[in-house]
Amino acid sequence: MKGRFYEPLWRSQIDLQDDKVYLGFRDLMEVRVANALMGVGVSAIRVRAAIEMAREVYGVERPLSTESFRHNGRDIFMKVIDRDANGAEREQLLNTFRRQYEFTAVVEPSLKHIEFDNAGTPRLWWPKGKGTQIVVDPARAFGQPIDASSSVPTSVLAAAGRYQGVEMAAKAYDVTAAAIRRSMKFEDEIAVRLAA
Template sequence: MSELIGIGLYTPAEAARLTRVPAAKIVRWLNGHMIKGQPYKPLWQSQIDLEDGHTYLGFRDLMELKVAAEFIKHGVSAIRVRAAIEVARDVYGYDHPLSTDRFKTDGKDIFLRVIDDIADGSEQEKLLNTFHRQYTFAHIIERSLKGVEFDETGAPSLWWPVGHRERIIVDPARSFGQPIDEVSGVPTSVLAAAGRAEGAGPAARAFDVPLTSVKRAMKFEMQLEKGLAA
């Protein structure tokens, strides 16, 4: 598993908890699928293939998933998103271009190139209306990458899933990308499980972490469960 250090490792179920995109949809997007005999290619190639017949995601897949889901939520078809990824991959040279910092500034032009290539003018106007009806293009990107930090190449490197103040981070270089308490470095799932089983105070003493770390972890994991249920 050493080759996964710095990449992160998530099952579709774990990715669903963090992004609120249903696990079945994640699998379809990464593996492709058939509808009435019509094949649909994957939106992009996953970072991880453990050659065990199961689907996994890396941290970059997780970030790409967040952006793709936000576009689809606002009316851009999966076909258009796939085509935009292919064009942006050629332009930027990244395998996961939607989640790059650069895409935030010039990704709109890429989508318009896609529409020009595969549809008529009315479709282009429809896409523009989608971006401007409720959210600007920049707002869609900003919303999907909220709390994400980028490295010097413009690639996402760290995610604060509930904001900096809550001090919970998703870092592909630590705990295989599982959410951790920033102060102690312990996965939130571990602290929360101990807190539920033993109480926050005993759990804090057992792991030698501040009481606030356990309480934050319990709150965060409860939010994930509520999001999944919703």
């Protein structure tokens, strides 16, 4: 709203004490999910309320980027594991605005193409799906998109493919010609999005 100050939804993972905003991998995943939620009609006010409630329930700073968080386009849900009277576990979804349980089948996952660790924290992001073999891994290549098998940044492979040709670049970087072509296509798609 005009003239009103809102606190940030979360504090950045990275603070270099230079009054600039830097985003870490988890921050990028939070932004991606928050953007996706707002893109399907969830208001920023509801996203903020859901984040605050999820922090309270899960005790984590960045709840949107956890595997437990799900949405259905209007309301935001959190996955909750319940135990029945016999001790059997049952998965349900908690609607963060009505605090009611909903069935999992109604809710579509918002964290598509993200691979999680055992704690439910994002570990890898496959921006175009695993089939493309392009991954963002914060533990490799400083979090740049890379060819999954060689760990070479897609920007490097794409530039080499354009400069040397696909076959020569593949030989020079000891990767397949397909890896060079995938990287070139991926980088071209990014350039088109940035130009738009």
